[in-house]
Amino acid sequence: MRPAAPLWVLLPALIVLPLLALLPGISHGGGWELVGQFAAAALRPSLDPIVLGSVLGGLAVTAGMALLGWAGSLVLGLVLGIASSRVVWRTCYGSAAPASWIRRLLAIPRSIHELLWGLLLLQLVGLQPVVAVVAIAIPFGALVARVVSDLLDALPTASLEALRCGGSPAPTALFTALGPPLLPQVISYSGYRLECALRSATLLGVFGLGGLGTELRLTLQSLAFNELWSGLWALLAVMLLLEALMGWLRRRWAMPARLGLSQRGVGSQGQEMVAVAMALLPVLALVAWRLEVQPATLLQWQGLPPLGAADWGAVAALPWPSLIGNTLLLTLVAAALAVGLAPLLLLLATPWPAAGALVRGLWALGRLWPPPLTALLLLFVLQPGVLTGALALGFHNLGILGRLLLEAAETSGGNQEQALLTAGVGPRLALLYGRFSGLARPYLAYGAYRADVILRESVVVGLVGATGLGSQLLEAMSSFAGDQLLALVLAYALLTLLGEDLSDRARQWLLETPHGDGHPQEAGGTWR
Amino acid sequence: MTSLLILQDITVKGRSQPRLDGVSLQVDAGERIALLGPSGAGKSTLLAVANGLLTPQQGRVFWQGETRARSGRARRRQQARIGTLWQDLRLIEELTVQQNLNAARLAVWGWPRALLNLLMPLETKACTTMLQRLDLDPTLLNQPVSALSGGQRQRVALARLLRQEPQLLLADEPLASLDPRLADELLTLLLELASPPRALLLSLHRPDLLSGFDRVLGLRAGRLVFDQPMASLEPGQLEELYAGTPVA
Numbered sequence: 074m075r076p077a078a079p080l081w082v083l084l085p086a087l088i089v090l091p092l093l094a095l096l097p098g099i100s101h102g103g104g105w106e107l108v109g110q111f112a113a114a115a116l117r118p119s120l121d122p123i124v125l126g127s128v129l130g131g132l133a134v135t136a137g138m139a140l141l142g143w144a145g146s147l148v149l150g151l152v153l154g155i156a157s158s159r160v161v162w163r164t165c166y167g168s169a170a171p172a173s174w175i176r177r178l179l180a181i182p183r184s185i186h187e188l189l190w191g192l193l194l195l196q197l198v199g200l201q202p203v204v205a206v207v208a209i210a211i212p213f214g215a216l217v218a219r220v221v222s223d224l225l226d227a228l229p230t231a232s233l234e235a236l237r238c239g240g241s242p243a244p245t246a247l248f249t250a251l252g253p254p255l256l257p258q259v260i261s262y263s264g265y266r267l268e269c270a271l272r273s274a275t276l277l278g279v280f281g282l283g284g285l286g287t288e289l290r291l292t293l294q295s296l297a298f299n300e301l302w303s304g305l306w307a308l309l310a311v312m313l314l315l316e317a318l319m320g321w322l323r324r325r326w327a328m329p330a331r332l333g334l335s336q337r338g339v340g341s342q343g344q345e346m347v348a349v350a351m352a353l354l355p356v357l358a359l360v361a362w363r364l365e366v367q368p369a370t371l372l373q374w375q376g377l378p379p380l381g382a383a384d385w386g387a388v389a390a391l392p393w394p395s396l397i398g399n400t401l402l403l404t405l406v407a408a409a410l411a412v413g414l415a416p417l418l419l420l421l422a423t424p425w426p427a428a429g430a431l432v433r434g435l436w437a438l439g440r441l442w443p444p445p446l447t448a449l450l451l452l453f454v455l456q457p458g459v460l461t462g463a464l465a466l467g468f469h470n471l472g473i474l475g476r477l478l479l480e481a482a483e484t485s486g487g488n489q490e491q492a493l494l495t496a497g498v499g500p501r502l503a504l505l506y507g508r509f510s511g512l513a514r515p516y517l518a519y520g521a522y523r524a525d526v527i528l529r530e531s532v533v534v535g536l537v538g539a540t541g542l543g544s545q546l547l548e549a550m551s552s553f554a555g556d557q558l559l560a561l562v563l564a565y566a567l568l569t570l571l572g573e574d575l576s577d578r579a580r581q582w583l584l585e586t587p588h589g590d591g592h593p594q595e596a597g598g599t600w601r
Numbered sequence: 602m603t604s605l606l607i608l609q610d611i612t613v614k615g616r617s618q619p620r621l622d623g624v625s626l627q628v629d630a631g632e633r634i635a636l637l638g639p640s641g642a643g644k645s646t647l648l649a650v651a652n653g654l655l656t657p658q659q660g661r662v663f664w665q666g667e668t669r670a671r672s673g674r675a676r677r678r679q680q681a682r683i684g685t686l687w688q689d690l691r692l693i694e695e696l697t698v699q700q701n702l703n704a705a706r707l708a709v710w711g712w713p714r715a716l717l718n719l720l721m722p723l724e725t726k727a728c729t730t731m732l733q734r735l736d737l738d739p740t741l742l743n744q745p746v747s748a749l750s751g752g753q754r755q756r757v758a759l760a761r762l763l764r765q766e767p768q769l770l771l772a773d774e775p776l777a778s779l780d781p782r783l784a785d786e787l788l789t790l791l792l793e794l795a796s797p798p799r800a801l802l803l804s805l806h807r808p809d810l811l812s813g814f815d816r817v818l819g820l821r822a823g824r825l826v827f828d829q830p831m832a833s834l835e836p837g838q839l840e841e842l843y844a845g846t847p848v849a
Binding site: 074076077078079080424488489491492493494495496497498499502503505506507510511513514 | 654673677678680682683684685693694695696697704707708712715716719720721765767
């Protein structure tokens, strides 16, 4: 008895059963009235000009931080990606060994979440606009570097070898042979990173780094739900616009979809892409000027409170097994919720267009709504702890996975589903058999990657307490316990590197299609 | 006896000209009908109207005397009686042969059986019989479809069609991408299977394969230009049908 592909995507949803059994135990039920007020306020956002002005101002700061952090990460990622590419080293230097070393080094900044970078920099240089920008640019840059080097190393090298044999110098040959096929993939991925940067900039705001996130947290904590919804609706509008714009550009430039199963042509209209990139430069300069981003301030460290002598005995006495265990449990529950619920909800909503629209709306909210705010909202009715944190992270990632699943479902398996529908099969079963069969492997491969991201993200729900390493780390940070902080950041980094390795193996295994003609690189193989 | 399919004055609009323009026809049990016409004549559109995939802007469709049912369940029951053999077969690559064959029963199965079939494929005996009937090795049942050869895939698609137990078999150029031997084999099988109470409506490009059919329809630019017994078809009619168009 071996479950067939369509069942694989639904199995993680079984996590809902134990959760439903456990929820009454962690529910204190005190704040249902508040939750009701929060939900009702969605329909009555505040239209007060002062509130709207502050929302728009905050949104501009968040968008600006996201744009600058994103641009910085691209520059960093491209340079480091080329520097860590095996094919580049092999062509220029004759050996790929340095590439492997640079890759290993890049794993460290990548393994630390942007929130940690943000909070660490905040302590060092104080509240500066540049902090959020750099906090986004460092881990995103390391991530882009890995994707760029993976993409470069996966490109066919026949034309490169031909040029080298013809006597072209290494840099020219690399640029000519690998540049054109790399460009559309990098641009497609960059568009997706911009969406991520907007989410991250909002999240950093929640932790006090400025912009709309700060407004959202303050309005939530002061229970000003109508004002909170003014910010949320504005953020939702910007995020959906950005997603639509990126989708349009992807289609216009015939670029690969993130979870596409079909072979797409190499992007066209290169001139237009370069023109858009050039047009971005003055925009970036203007944004940096308006936000008063001054990189020089990164070098002016503020006086820190005197750090006590390191007490490594106390560090060792931390409840490490439970900290790590809780972090892993939180990750697994959140990942199972996100991975399993997205296809289940899609399946349930399929026959009714209105239900489908509702589910899409829910996913959009999940994507934009920063997980720590969900966690704070959940605290109105649930006790703090691992499950509360997992629900918050699960909801956020459900939004991301749901959208991805929808995108993929729209571009693959349509013929099989149509064949079943015309044979009288109901819409849900046609979706399950016809579309989910082909989607299962790439979707779960992406889910494995997402679990790795969730592990890294688990720090952001640390503020609800008792969530493992995340909450301990935030506590160490606020009490200036440098020794604990160092140990916890290292533990986090090690755990996420281990998680990354496991998720890579899981993805490779899932994308191995012994009989099929799947294209692992396209089918979520490199997307992060 | 009620006709399996009646199309009355069907019009499907296209961008510049109608894809179907006032087409009427009737298919009775036991009939084996070939649908001929040059590329772009509207053959696929006609079959899509016949299997309910496409709703015409004008005209009426009757399946066994009934118009298209309003309720989803009743409509699915109607559609389950019409089986389509697709040119690209539309098998589900990731599932086993047995699960693919059983996918044809999903219209009548409930959720529990549909899910169970994904866990441990059901109705092995019926599936084995179906494979044997099409000269396929029953050990293929547990193979994923992606591991089959081209000829085996054709037969599995046909087995799935039969497992649906349809009364009207529709086939949209099933022979187009096959080598001559496979095309002959498949056509022979289809003609054998289309015995009463079943009927077959098959579109094809090759007039040389018409001998097994009872009736032949000629479609050009969305209009039915002839509908007559095979025996009375004149070579001149075919020349006229394809005049000025490349015979692909």
